[in-house]
Structures are given as C-alpha cells and as structure tokens.
Amino acid sequence: MSLSPSAIAMLIIGVTVIYGGLAYFLYRALKSMKK
Amino acid sequence: MVEHWRTRFAFVMAAIGSAVGLGNVWRFPYICYANGGGAFLIPYLVAIFTAGIPLLILEFSVGHWAREAPPKTFKKIGEKWEWVGWWTTLIPFLVATYYVVVMAWCFSYMVYSLDLRWGFNADIFFLNNFLGVSGNPEIIGGFRLPVLFGLLAVWICIFLILYKGVGRIGKVVLITVPLPWILLGLLTIRGLTLPGALEGVSYYLTPNFSKLSDVNVWLAAYAQVFFSLSLAQGIMITYASYLKKKSDISNNAFIIAFADTGTSFLAGFAVFSVVGYLALQKTVEIDSLGISGPPLAFITYPTAISLFPVAAIIFGFLFYIALLTFGIDSLFSMIEPMVASAEGKWGIKKTQATAIICSIGFFASLIFTTNSGLYWLTLLDHFVANFGLVVIGLVECLVLGWMFKISKLRDHANETSDVKIGKWWDVLIKYVAPIILILLLIFSIINNIVNPPFGYQAWVIVVGGFAPLLIILILSFAFMKIKKITKVEYKK
Numbered sequence: 001m002s003l004s005p006s007a008i009a010m011l012i013i014g015v016t017v018i019y020g021g022l023a024y025f026l027y028r029a030l031k032s033m034k035k
Numbered sequence: 036m037v038e039h040w041r042t043r044f045a046f047v048m049a050a051i052g053s054a055v056g057l058g059n060v061w062r063f064p065y066i067c068y069a070n071g072g073g074a075f076l077i078p079y080l081v082a083i084f085t086a087g088i089p090l091l092i093l094e095f096s097v098g099h100w101a102r103e104a105p106p107k108t109f110k111k112i113g114e115k116w117e118w119v120g121w122w123t124t125l126i127p128f129l130v131a132t133y134y135v136v137v138m139a140w141c142f143s144y145m146v147y148s149l150d151l152r153w154g155f156n157a158d159i160f161f162l163n164n165f166l167g168v169s170g171n172p173e174i175i176g177g178f179r180l181p182v183l184f185g186l187l188a189v190w191i192c193i194f195l196i197l198y199k200g201v202g203r204i205g206k207v208v209l210i211t212v213p214l215p216w217i218l219l220g221l222l223t224i225r226g227l228t229l230p231g232a233l234e235g236v237s238y239y240l241t242p243n244f245s246k247l248s249d250v251n252v253w254l255a256a257y258a259q260v261f262f263s264l265s266l267a268q269g270i271m272i273t274y275a276s277y278l279k280k281k282s283d284i285s286n287n288a289f290i291i292a293f294a295d296t297g298t299s300f301l302a303g304f305a306v307f308s309v310v311g312y313l314a315l316q317k318t319v320e321i322d323s324l325g326i327s328g329p330p331l332a333f334i335t336y337p338t339a340i341s342l343f344p345v346a347a348i349i350f351g352f353l354f355y356i357a358l359l360t361f362g363i364d365s366l367f368s369m370i371e372p373m374v375a376s377a378e379g380k381w382g383i384k385k386t387q388a389t390a391i392i393c394s395i396g397f398f399a400s401l402i403f404t405t406n407s408g409l410y411w412l413t414l415l416d417h418f419v420a421n422f423g424l425v426v427i428g429l430v431e432c433l434v435l436g437w438m439f440k441i442s443k444l445r446d447h448a449n450e451t452s453d454v455k456i457g458k459w460w461d462v463l464i465k466y467v468a469p470i471i472l473i474l475l476l477i478f479s480i481i482n483n484i485v486n487p488p489f490g491y492q493a494w495v496i497v498v499g500g501f502a503p504l505l506i507i508l509i510l511s512f513a514f515m516k517i518k519k520i521t522k523v524e525y526k527k
Contacts, residue, residue: 003233007240010076014240017080018300022293025454029286032453 051291055298056365058217058263060358062416063299064332066259066305072238072307072321074246077254082092083296085471085478087260089463090428091271091288092456093435096444098275099451104375105269106514110274111177112439119434121511123269124376127369129503130268130398133412134369136403137192139185140165140361141355146181148340148351161330162409168438169406172414172495174405183404184398189359193366194393196318197374215357219301226308226339238321239303240347250478257428257475258420263294263364266318268428269372276375285452299341328413347435370396379512410491411499417488420498421479422508429472436465 003011101108106120134371143165147153153160162168226232246252261267269466275284290382313335326334340351370392377388405414435441441461449455487496 004241005238006242007073008239010240010242012071014076014080014300018293018297022290023296024288025293026248028453029283029290032283034288 038312040455046080051294052325054360055215055295056263057134057141057336057358057362058259058365058394059295060109060215060296060302060305060361061137061260061329061332062262063419064302064335065328067239067524068307069327070252070255070265071243071246072254073176073241074200074243074249075256076240077242077247079259080296082253082260083292084465085504086102086257086468087264087266087296088292088448089290089460089468090261090293090431091264091265092285092448093464094266094271094430095275095284095288096279096448097435098272099271099278099282102276102445104276104379105272105372106376107379108272109434112434116434116438117515118511119430120269120272121376121514122473122508123267123427123431124372125270125271125507125510126419126427127265127374127424128392128396129415129419129507130262131366131369132399133154133403134362135189136182136186136394136408136412138359138366139182139190140448141362141406142185142188142332142359145352145355145359146356148337149348151337151341151347151351153341154339155338156371157334157341158326158330161333161337162514166409167406168409172220172407172491172499174400178401178404179406179408183401186400186404189363189366190393190397190400191364193370193388196363197228197367197370197393203249209309214353216298217360218354218357219349219383222339223301223305223308223348225311225343226305226406229308229312229342231311231313231315232308233259233311234314235307235309235321236304238311239307250475251482254421254425254479257472258425261424261428263299263422263451264292265368267431268369270368271374273375274368281451283452283454284448285456286454306332307338309339313339329409329416342363344442359431368394379516381517397475410489410495410520414489414491414496414499415503418504422476423504425472425476429476430522432469432472436461436469438447439464 069081097108097112098105101111103111104120105123106117109120109123110117125247144153147165165179165181167179168469168482227236231457236368278284300400310321310326310331313326315325317324336354337351340347340354343350370389373392374385377392378385383391402408430504435444441464445456445458445460487493
C-alpha cells in the first residue's frame with residue numbers, strides 16, 4: 001500500500017500552507033521584536 | 036482596572052493555548068472521520084482562509100479597540116447590540132459544560148494509564164466499562180462515578196487558577212502549551228510505524244471530490260474552524276482587550292490560526308494511523324470500523340499508547356496530563372469572558388463571579404456523566420458548533436461589517452501591526468463570509484429537519500440541542516435589559 005498521487009498532493013499542500021505559513025509569521029514576529 | 040498581559044509572548048501563548056485544545060486533538064479527528072476523511076480537508080482549509088483568519092483579526096481588532104468585555108464592546112458599537120456581546124459570552128459557557136466532561140474523561144484515563152487498564156480492546160473498554168453507554172438517550176441511567184469525580188476535580192482546578200487573574204493564565208500557559216505538542220508528535224511517530232497505518236493516512240489525505248457537493252461537510256468544516264479557533268465565543272475579544280495599546284494584532288492572528296490548524300493536521304496523522312491499524316486488525320474497511328463520534332480519540336490514542344515498545348505507562352500518564360493541560364488552557368478562555376462580563380456589568384468581585392459560574396457549570400454538566408451522557412454530549416456539540424457558533428459568527432460579521440465602519444477597525448489593526456491588512460479583509464467580512472454562512476445554514480437547517488440528526492426522537496433533539504441555544508439567546512436579551520447595579524446598591 002502506498003499513498004495515491006492525490007493524497008501526496010494534499011500532504012504537500014497541507015504541510016506547505018500550514019507549517020510554512022506558521023514559520024513565516026513567526027519569523028515576521030521575531031523580526032519586529034528585534035527592531 | 037484593565038489587566039494587561041505581561042509580554043507579547045505571554046499573550047501569544049495564551050491565545051494559542053485557547054485556540055489549541057481538545058478541539059484539535061479530540062474534535063477535529065472525529066469530525067474529519069465522520070465527514071469522509073480527506074473529503075473534509077479541502078472545505079476545512081477553505082474555511083480557515085474565508086472565515087477563520089478574517090474573523091480572528093476582526094475579534095482581535097474590536098476587542099483591542101474597545102478594551103472591554105464582549106457585552107460592553109458591542110454596546111460601544113451601538114446600544115442595541117449589547118445582546119450580541121452577551122450571546123458570544125454565554126455560548127462558550129455552553130461549550131464548557133460538555134468540554135469539561137471530555138476533560139473528566141482525560142482525568143480518568145490519566146489514572147487508568149498507570150496500569151493501561153483499557154487493554155487491547157480500547158473501544159469496548161471506553162464504551163462499555165468506562166461510560167457504560169445505555170441503549171439510547173432516553174435511558175438516562177445513573178451517574179458514572181469515575182466521570183463524576185473527574186468532573187468535580189476539573190471544575191475545582193479551573194476555579195483555583197482562574198480567580199487569580201489573567202497574569203496567572205499567562206504563567207500557566209507558558210508551561211502547558213509546548214508539552215502537549217511534543218507528546219502528540221511522539222504519538223504520531225508511533226502511530227505511523229504501526230502496520231496498516233498507511234491505509235489510515237491515505238483515508239485521511241485522499242480528497243473525495245464527490246463529497247464537496249455535500250453541504251453538511253462544508254458546514255461541519257466551518258463549525259470546526261469556529262470551535263477550534265475559539266471564534267464567535269467572545270474569547271478572542273476578551274483576550275485582545277487585555278493587550279497593551281501598541282500590541283500587534285494581525286500577525287498574532289495569523290500565528291494563532293496557523294498554530295491551531297497545524298495542531299489539528301498533526302493530530303489527524305496520530306489518529307488516522309491508528310484507525311488504519313485497527314481496521315487491519317479487525318479486517319474491516321476503515322469506513323465500517325464502527326468507532327465514529329466523540330469516542331474516536333479515546334479509542335485510538337490508548338491503542339497507540341499500549342503499543343509503545345518501552346515506557347508505555349509513563350508515556351500514557353504524561354500524554355493524558357498533556358491533554359488535560361491542552362483542555363485547561365481552552366477552558367480558562369471559555370469561562371474568562373463570563374467572569375469579565377459579570378465583573379463589568381454588576382461589579383461582582385472576580386472570586387465571587389468565578390465561584391458562581393463554576394458552580395452553575397458543574398451542575399449543568401451532570402447530565403453528561405450519566406449512562407446516556409455520550410448521546411447528549413454528541414447532540415449538544417452538534418447543535419452548538421453547527422448552529423450556535425456559525426450563527427453568532429454570521430451575526431458578528433453583519434453587525435461589525437454593516438452596522439459599524441469596518442475600515443475603522445482595519446485602520447486600528449494596521450496602526451500597530453507589522454503585517455498590514457488590505458481591503459480584501461473588508462470584502463471577506465462584509466460579503467464572502469456572510470454569504471457562505473447564510474447559504475450553509477439554510478441548506479443545513481432544511482437537511483436537519485428532513486433527516487433528524489443521529490436518528491434521535493424529536494423531543495430529545497429539542498431538549499438537548501435546540502433548547503440550550505434558545506435559552507442563551509433569551510438570557511442575552513435579558514442581561515442587556517437588566518440595568519447595571521452600582522457598587523453602592525451591590526453593597527446593600
């Protein structure tokens with residue numbers, strides 16, 4: 001059993017959007033705190 | 036006097052603590068499973084961006100602008116809207132009455148984890164041995180003592196922490212927020228290494244496009260976003276009112292929304308990997324495993340814990356402590372708006388307000404500790420999330436978007452925020468979110484009338500689902516009408 005292409009696509013979208021978004025806004029917050 | 040968060044970090048942690056809770060690790064997996072696994076994820080992500088993040092920014096902005104509890108905040112918008120503030124304050128109390136029962140389950144499971152009492156049949160143990168579920172909601176039965184004692188312990192705990200004030204919450208969540216994430220991550224790794232896990236993950240991630248035409252899946256997705264992000268519950272308005280004047284609004288909203296969604300997404304892997312394992316063990320399809328609904332997390336997590344190669348008892352004990360702390364953060368936030376509102380309206384001391392609210396909460400929760408408690412809990416959760424939160428979210432959009440100058444709130448948010456929000460936000464609040472929510476509500480109400488939820492008797496649905504929502508709506512108007520009691524009158 002392996003993941004279907006649509007499941008892999010969903011995984012990539014989910015990880016990129018959710019954790020990528022979190023990392024980006026945490027980075028922005030840390031940057032503004034240093035100012 | 037308005038209390039303030041000690042640091043921005045404390046506020047972000049407290050707001051994440053409120054947003055990240057049992058809604059992510061307990062509710063998200065079972066709602067996702069009930070709505071077809073991967074079929075649910077697309078509506079869920081759409082709901083985050085079209086309603087979740089915009090409403091979170093809206094609630095932060097209005098709370099920070101008004102610097103008052105929700106009733107006074109809406110009164111500032113217009114005298115006649117005070118009831119909306121009371122409505123948003125009372126609904127989390129309704130959520131708290133059953134949320135605390137799920138925490139009581141966690142409390143009992145923390146004790147059971149010391150000898151892994153659920154054995155290798157976690158489903159039978161949970162439903163029969165622990166809850167002793169009766170045949171239907173009409174057979175109330177007696178109290179389940181382990182649940183009852185857990186309930187009492189959790190309410191006492193909440194009282195003791197809450198009455199000390201918001202500064203104390205900040206201190207508590209600094210410890211309670213990171214620990215559950217670490218343990219959830221470990222549990223996910225264990226789940227993913229079980230035989231059959233990939234089947235479960237595939238069910239979780241594979242989108243079923245035919246389900247996208249099902250209005251119930253969409254409503255469940257929006258309701259889950261509202262529940263999970265603590266929206267339409269006055270919570271974020273209250274928390275934002277404690278922020279200092281120059282605090283960032285929009286960036287905090289994005290961080291909290293993504294942290295919350297990320298936790299749900301991770302919990303999905305932990306639960307569905309075990310679902311795949313259980314389906315393989317029982318040689319049935321995932322769809323017909325028969326462990327749907329609120330018990331799902333109390334079957335899958337214990338199963339994964341029992342299968343830990345080493346230190347299962349220690350891990351299980353820590354995991355349930357972590358779940359309790361997850362829940363406690365959120366429960367603080369559900370009670371806090373009511374306490375703040377009661378203090379503001381009637382000048383009651385914080386200790387007294389907390390004691391009264393916690394006592395009422397305890398007695399209101401008792402029905403969920405009986406043999407039929409699971410049925411009533413499932414029903415109330417369905418109505419509160421799908422209709423209560425979604426309707427209040429809609430009313431918030433309409434009142435703040437149309438009865439108030441929404442650009443004023445946007446300017447207020449942009450004044451202190453690092454991430455500037457554009458006019459797209461006004462469009463989402465004024466048009467996109469209300470249109471989607473109105474359409475979903477119309478279709479879903481028709482659907483619920485034609486096909487009564489869970490196949491319960493009409494009177495059960497009225498008493499357990501419809502009546503509580505109606506009562507808090509009436510109370511909202513009543514509280515608005517009751518004049519403020521001055522301190523002199525109060526002393527008399």
